[in-house]
Amino acid sequence: MRLPLTSALGLGLLCVQQVAGITPPPGAESLTACSDVSVRKEIRTLSSEEWNTYKSAVEGAKSDRWIDWFGYLHERVSSKIHGNSEFFVYHRKFINDYEKILRGYEPNVVLPYWNTMIDYQNPSGSPVLGDKYFGGNGATGECVSTGLANSWNFTYLGNECLQRKFGEADSIVTWYSPEYVTSILQSSPTYAELRAGIENSLHGIVHLSIGGDMNTMHSPADPIFWLHHSNIDRVYAQWQAVDPDERTYMYDGTDSTGKEVSLNDKLTYTSTAAYEVMRLGYGNMCYTYDTIKAADGDSKSLLSTRQRKCKPRPSKATQTIQKLPVKLLTNYYPSFNKKKFSPLENEMSDITPKQPMAAECNKSFTPPKPSEKLRGKMPYPGRLSKDYIKMMNLNPKEVKAAEERARAMVDELNAANYLSPYLFDLDK
Ligand SMILES: [Cu+2]
DSSP states (O other): OOHHHHHHHHGGGGHHHHHHHHHOTTTTOOOOOOOOOEEEEGGGGGHHHHHHHHHHHHHHHHHHTTTHHHHHHHHHHHHHHSSHHHHHHHHHHHHHHHHHHTTTTOTTTOOBBOGGGTTTTOOOGGGGGGTTTOOOOOOOBBBBBTTTTOOOOTTTTTTTBBBBOOOOGGOOOOOOHHHHHHHHHTTSSHHHHHHHHHIIIIIIHHHHOOOGGGTTTGGGGGGGGHHHHHHHHHHHHHHHHHHHHHHEEEEEOTTTOOOOOOOTTTOOSSSSSSGTSSTTTTTBOOETHHHHHHHOTOOSSOOOOOHHHHHHBTTTTHHHHHOOHHHHHHHOOHHTTTOOOOOOOOOOBBBBTTBOTTTTTOSSOOOOOOGGGGGOOOOOOOOHHHHHHHHHOHHHHHHHHEEEEEEEEHHHHHHTTOOOTOOTTTOO
């Protein structure tokens, strides 16, 4: 039930839950609102000070072998938390735990995310895989020798170096586009459908194609893991925020044993129930994302003026998509088709690999034009390998369904002569 705003204001804080229209399931009523909610941002929008803070925290955690520990833990639970409904909720807690450990080194640190979608055309060319941030492909012996993870070694892994192995000629296959994730956000009415649409596509291809340690069960050893999963968690959080009433505590599908999941299920090897991690801004989940303006029931934006200025905005291409043939819209963009344009269901942001947000976000940008030559030539995303599907306990039929849907979407966009704003002439 929604209370009229005036009565909610009159009753003050007590009404926060009713205002948001969320009825917490048994147990969740006792979760209290966080007094301090941090805002996770896209890595390229961090100020240099924020990036240095993050880097210093990660280096501290690395030298105390916390990173080894998280890699080890992930390997132990891997078969239970992938390929089923535990995927989103487990990883939400996992990256939140990591952020807490980082705060032991830098009390103000906030985990950023990497919007991997905007880099889909040419992931290895992303600045995120450059010297300034996480470094690129492994060199001799596949050891990473640039960026934040330069020369990392793991005692847990028998003193081996951190490895990455891109494909041929240092390049990485095409990833999943903002167009794809927008489509999944708009056409997944259940938790299980969203999970299948994201884990079997966007999630898997980034792990597999960066290769090396990212393509193992101890992938948290690579610092990219955390930003990739922060992005996955953001997609889940945005999907929840579209309809907080219905979706905050929506939990369906099955667990690793094939049993229907329930909100009271404990996350694997923890004493935390699934419902405890589902509502951002409550309990131990004291964060939100820059793309979700405010937490439940909070009418004022949580973003500072600077953050508001730096916030990614909808790309002009969104308007192009809205004008595409009705059949395409009905199949892939049902919300646009119903004239619903919530930014929460729109991943078509105005940041592109050619225009990462400036560190200080105080300049006005003229977005570079995508290559006209690539109109109607959107590439297919890469496929997951049989080995990866097996290692991660994924359902091959589900993977195939996600991949075929993504390809059919690309075919239809190309048939409509659509130009993706994230495609550039790579020779220039
Ligand atoms: Cu995982």
